[in-house]
Amino acid sequence: MSDERKTLEQRAQMTDIERFRHSAAHVLATAILKIWPEAQFAAGPPVENGFYYDLELDHRISPEDFEKIEAEMKKEVKANHPFERVAVSRDEALAMANRGVLGALGERSSPSKFKLDIIQNIPEGEEISLYRNGEFTDLCAGPHVMRTGNIGAFKLTHVASAYYKGDEKNPQLQRIYGTAFKNKTQLDEYFAMLEEAKKRDHRKLGKELELFTFDDDVGPGLPLWLPRGAAIIDELEKLARETEFAAGYQRVRSTNLARESLYIKSGHLPYYKESMFPPMEVHETGDRKPETGEAEDLSEIRNPKSAIKYYLKAMNCPHHHKMYAALPRSYRDLPLRLAEYGTCHRYEQSGELFGLMRVRSLQMNDAHLYMTPDQFESEFNAVNEMYLKYFKLFGIDRYVMRFSTHDPARLGEKFVDEPELWKQTEDMTRGVLQRAGINYVEVPNEAAFYGPKIDVQVWSAIGREFTIATNQVDFAQPRRFNLVYKDRDNTEKTPLCIHRAPLGTHERFIGFLIEHYAGNFPLWLSPEQVRILPIGDEAPLLNYSRAILDELRSHQVRAVLDASTDHIKAKISNAEQMKVHTMLVIGARDMEANAVSVRVHGKGNLGAKPREEVIADLLSSIKDRRA
């Protein structure tokens, strides 16, 4: 295993399916060694839907090799070797690793170096065991299935790379992923499910539904929102505005860049610099000067300090803190809730970019709440309630609340060095969560640098986990910014701050919603809410259709008229493919009755209805944001 070694207790609890997936990893290693005996193996655990094994090998394993490897695996399964457990002493294990027999088919000239390292990291006193299947022996705590023949249906899926023990300072290994199920039927179902998931992929739907695009000249991770995508953004912002207004928030606007000094004060530069775009240098005179440019005259060389660095903002908080500081604050002003759908830029590593889910330019549903300590609980609860209200509206029910705390070992490096405040705020937050009866998992070492946080984790269509929303406690920045309020007793005190973004960022949230709805947005969110489809293109019919179009638009409904010469079947097909929510099919019969025929995406033809009734229904559904 990697540095996150499972305890023996956890291993004993491995499910049957995990056991045989883990056993399949041993069989994979056996097969690879038959072909490449020099391969050095590291860790090969079961994972969701399958297993992997990390190995070091000069030959680059490619998908073309899979057939060959699978054939060897099948031989091993067919041989039905028992998995034999052997307990050994630490010295024996080390000696075996030195003879190269661990993760191997027999003795080798070079030691089993990763196994050696793993043995050295096994805590003193813990039993060390080996597992054998056929000629293959591996260092392994188990457990396994009884025999290789018990392994059901499997298939190798992809090769990737992984750092040994997940540390980028360690060597990179090849990771071979496979998937394994009890039988062929379940395996086939799994692949069918993957095919379905691909259809939901927001990158695919985003292109097909013309929601957003990326362009090489604009830059990687910088999405361009097309009109249909921007329509969704507008609806989300409207939702946030209404919700926050009702909850006593005030909207503010801040700039997209600021001087270096702001981010030094906030602590972002020391803790967050890697994730920020490099600075722009601006001279006091106002002349821009690239860092590497040649000096134009001596005065510049003599005054190198005249350049001032500006950074694109990666977070809205420092700006909001400055707004707090702009006026004298009394305890009577608190809680103060400043909200902004702020645009931020983060220099994410190129390999981390992923469609809309991980971008470099993002608009965050941000707000900062400043409060006295005794207001914390009710503010924090109100924020959580806002989350839950949103999730209910969108029908999001598969999520996990993750309470992220600090790691005392990394104070001053990853986390601000305030051990007492960490303890206080973490206890306070944990207490609020427990009293509110919220289900959560606690994860150490994942906090923000300025305080503990609660993230809401969701999964993309292809199974990647993302933080969709966040609620963070900040005890560090208010002090750094000298934010104070005058309390009842006429003394100045430092407020607590909550950073929260229940709708996350437009990019990630919409990316998620595209997959969540599979592109079939509810009427209120639908990029094109109504398309009017006249049967034929005769003038009276078009006039009637236009009148309905104008009426809908006058009520801010996103409606479109298809006045093309396509046949009605083609018009319907086009609208269905674009997942237009409501189609109003209008023929001569409808016009004469002052009616429209309603067709709803996914529901088919609902028949003719009076024009007024249909329009009234559409308006109320949009207003109530009905699913």
Next chain:
RNA sequence: GCCGACGUAGCUCAGCUGGUAGAGCAACGGUUUCGUAAACCGUAGGUCACGAGUUCGAAUCUCGUCGUCGGCUCCA
């Protein structure tokens, strides 16, 4: 950032071991006036991501750059 794979018309893709690019849909021009998922005919559209190199000849081979994807690391 690292390892690997990939990059052909707006989209989806074909183009074998090098001989100089093709289909369907979309677009455009006509014809069609059609009641619930694709009417017919025609036209146009590509420096084969970009830049070097090998070769008589490169979409095809090599190298580099950019981008995308699968992972790792990281995160809203």
